[in-house]
Amino acid sequence: MKFRAALLDKWPDWLLVPVFLLFFTTRLVPEPVSDRSIYQSVAERMLAGDRLYVDVIDNKDPLFYYAVAAQRLLGPLAEYGFELVCVFGSATITAALARRLFSASQWASRLVLVGMAFVLTGPLYDLGGSIPPGIFLSLLTIWLAISGRPIIAGIALATLLFTKLIYAPIALAFVVVHSLAQRREGREGASFLLAFALACTALSAAILLALFARGELPGYLASQRANLLYAHSNVFVARGMFDNLRYHVLTALYFGKRALAISVLACAFLAWDFLRTSPEDPRRAFLAASLAIYPVSLAIVGFTAIWCAHLAVLHIFLALAASAVVPRLLRDRPVLALPLVIGVAWLLSGLGPDPWEDSNPLDFGDRLDALAAPSPEAVALHRVAGPGSIRYARLGSDNDFHHASGTHGDRLVCPHFFQYRFTEASLLDSIVACA
Numbered sequence: 001m002k003f004r005a006a007l008l009d010k011w012p013d014w015l016l017v018p019v020f021l022l023f024f025t026t027r028l029v030p031e032p033v034s035d036r037s038i039y040q041s042v043a044e045r046m047l048a049g050d051r052l053y054v055d056v057i058d059n060k061d062p063l064f065y066y067a068v069a070a071q072r073l074l075g076p077l078a079e080y081g082f083e084l085v086c087v088f089g090s091a092t093i094t095a096a097l098a099r100r101l102f103s104a105s106q107w108a109s110r111l112v113l114v115g116m117a118f119v120l121t122g123p124l125y126d127l128g129g130s131i132p133p134g135i136f137l138s139l140l141t142i143w144l145a146i147s148g149r150p151i152i153a154g155i156a157l158a159t160l161l162f163t164k165l166i167y168a169p170i171a172l173a174f175v176v177v178h179s180l181a182q183r184r185e186g187r188e189g190a191s192f193l194l195a196f197a198l199a200c201t202a203l204s205a206a207i208l209l210a211l212f213a214r215g216e217l218p219g220y221l222a223s224q225r226a227n228l229l230y231a232h233s234n235v236f237v238a239r240g241m242f243d244n245l246r247y248h249v250l251t252a253l254y255f256g257k258r259a260l261a262i263s264v265l266a267c268a269f270l271a272w273d274f275l276r277t278s279p280e281d282p283r284r285a286f287l288a289a290s291l292a293i294y295p296v297s298l299a300i301v302g303f304t305a306i307w308c309a310h311l312a313v314l315h316i317f318l319a320l321a322a323s324a325v326v327p328r329l330l331r332d333r334p335v336l337a338l339p340l341v342i343g344v345a346w347l348l349s350g351l352g353p354d355p356w357e358d359s360n361p362l363d364f365g366d367r368l369d370a371l372a373a374p375s376p377e378a379v380a381l382h383r384v385a386g387p388g389s390i391r392y393a394r395l396g397s398d399n400d401f402h403h404a405s406g407t408h409g410d411r412l413v414c415p416h417f418f419q420y421r422f423t424e425a426s427l428l429d430s431i432v433a434c435a
Contacts, residue, residue: 024117090132121349124259124308251306
């Protein structure tokens with residue numbers, strides 16, 4: 001009887017199983033096309049012995065590429081598992097914040113969990129890219145700081161620095177503001193920030209030393225400069241930095257109208273909640289820190305937004321806002337809250353035939369097989385050059401169709417193996433020369 005009663009009490013959790021199978025199986029399997037194919041090829045060359053930023057070059061942060069290399073080494077299920085951890089790790093942290101700080105009921109926690117999972121995998125989702133781990137590590141740093149674990153939080157921030165550098169100011173701003181707001185008196189706040197900074201500095205130094213030992217540090221620093229130039233490059237036909245900033249704003253308004261509008265409303269709600277919360281209430285520090293990261297997030301959008309996925313940086317603020325807004329609405333206005341929360345999640349998730357047309361769970365196995373298959377380009381290359389080890393270069397394509405899957409025995413002689421239409425002519429000439 002007790003077992004049957006426990007099953008009946010948990011029936012809402014059983015409803016999550018078909019939701020998971022329908023929307024979070026095939027949907028989270030990376031496809032070896034477009035940017036993901038480039039990441040996959042870089043990782044495959046690293047597994048073949050090439051050094052990142054030296055023998056094979058791209059401008060993403062190093063720990064992201066080492067993570068992709070580990071996924072490729074372990075197999076397709078690891079690639080799916082990594083996405084699953086990033087998405088549901090972020091959603092779980094959001095639900096845990098709602099429960100810990102705002103006394104969310106089980107229903108509210110489930111709603112936050114599922115709603116955030118849909119939002120994170122909506123139109124701004126960077127499947128197989130560096131943004132999902134960036135969001136997860138940002139929220140993890142925030143959660144650890146709130147939990148009073150400065151050393152582990154510092155380690156999480158250092159990991160974020162070398163996985164998605166541009167997101168680090170958000171997590172750092174939250175930790176600093178939250179610590180100062182919560183510990184305005186005495187030395188506790190200073191000691192927390194000191195331990196946090198020392199842990200972050202120690203791991204960052206260790207990573208930099210490892211990059212230096214492998215000869216990858218100069219290339220890593222050059223990649224950061226390339227990122228800055230890319231954000232203000234001739235992707236747009238712009239005259240000067242301010243003209244580029246104007247295009248970034250236009251990009252944000254074009255791709256992120258819903259996210260921007262809802263984030264403004266969420267910011268207003270948090271500000272109102274902050275003003276009416278007692279200074280002694282521990283939630284006030286969380287609200288202050290959440291409000292502090294909103295302008296930081298907008299600044300990152302204004303500085304870097306070129307493609308729609310760049311708007312996903314707002315998901316960090318929206319996750320924190322959801323942890324505060326949803327429990328209060330469900331408690332104070334339950335009749336209004338449920339359709340409102342579901343409607344907002346629906347808007348941000350882009351639920352409809354287009355973003356979710358590739359979610360059929362029956363295709364899960366086929367998608368995994370596609371990750372394990374050798375590249376058609378590598379097969380064609382060896383059909384022409386023979387089965388032995390060959391030297392090769394690539395020129396004239398920004399979609400490499402994961403060419404390096406099947407080239408472990410070959411040598412890439414030109415580190416830049418993909419090019420955009422706006423790649424400088426001097427770089428194209430250098431590839432021709434080294435080939």
